[in-house]
Amino acid sequence: MKIKQIVLAWLMISCRESTRLSEIKLSLGINSWLQFKLSLHQRLCVYCKYYENQSLLIDQALARQDAPVIFKLDDASKEKIKNLLVTKGK
C-alpha cells in the first residue's frame, strides 16, 4: 500500500503544476518524462486539458501577424505620414 502511494505521488502532478508544464510545453517544449506526467494528469483532469487547449488558441491568435483587418488607419493619419515621406524625399 505504501509503495503504491509513493509511486502515485511520483507520477501525479497537481493542477497548478500541470498548467505550468502546459505553458512551458507550448513555449519551449518539455521532455518525454514530463510529457508523460502531463498527459497522465490531463487524462484524469479535463480542466487542465481545457486550460492547455485554450492557452494554445490564445497563443495562435497572438502570434498571427496577418489578422483580419478590423481597424483601418484613418485618412488624416495616412495623409500625415504621406506628407512626412514627401518632405523627406525632397
Next chain:
Amino acid sequence: MNPIESQQLQVLLEAHGDALYNYARLKTGDATVAADLVQDTFEAAIKGFAKFRGESKGRTWLFSILRNKIMDYYKANYRRQALETELEADLDAYFTVDGGWKSAPLNDVPASSEALLDQPEFLKVLYACLDKLPLLWKSVLESKYLLNKETSLLCQDLQLTQTNYWQINRRAKLAMQQCLQFNWFK
C-alpha cells in the same frame, strides 16, 4: 532619402498601412497610440531605408519595425506597474493549497477552434480581454511574438526572473481564459 525611395515607401504605406495599423491597434487597444506607432514605424523606415535594400519583403520589414515599436511602448509604460503586478501574480486565487482547481474553471474550445482565428468578432473579444490585463502581463504574453526571442532573453528585456515570467504568464492566461469563457465560450 531620395524621391524614388520616398515613393517606394508611399506605395508600402498604401499597400500595408491598414494592416500595420490594425496590428498596432489590436496590440495596444488605443487608436491614437496605434496611429502614432505606425507613424514612428515609417519614420524609422525612412532612416533605415538604406539597410532595407529589398532583402526582405517590404511588409515583413515594416512589421518587424512595428513589433519593436510596440514592445518599446509596452516597456515604457509598464515599469510603473511592475512591482505591484508581480505581487499580484500569485496563482492562489485559482488553486487550492494542494494545487487543485478551486472550482471548475473552464470549458473546452470547439474542435474547429482554428477557424475562430479568422473571425473578426472572436478576435475583437480576445483583444478586448487582452486589454483588460495589466500592461506587464500583456507584455509577457505578447513579447515572444513581438520580439521572437528565447525566454531567457525575454526575461532580461522585461526585467523579470524566469520564475516570475512563468508565473505571470499563467496568471495572465487564466485571466484571459476566464474572460473568453464569459464572453465567448459560455
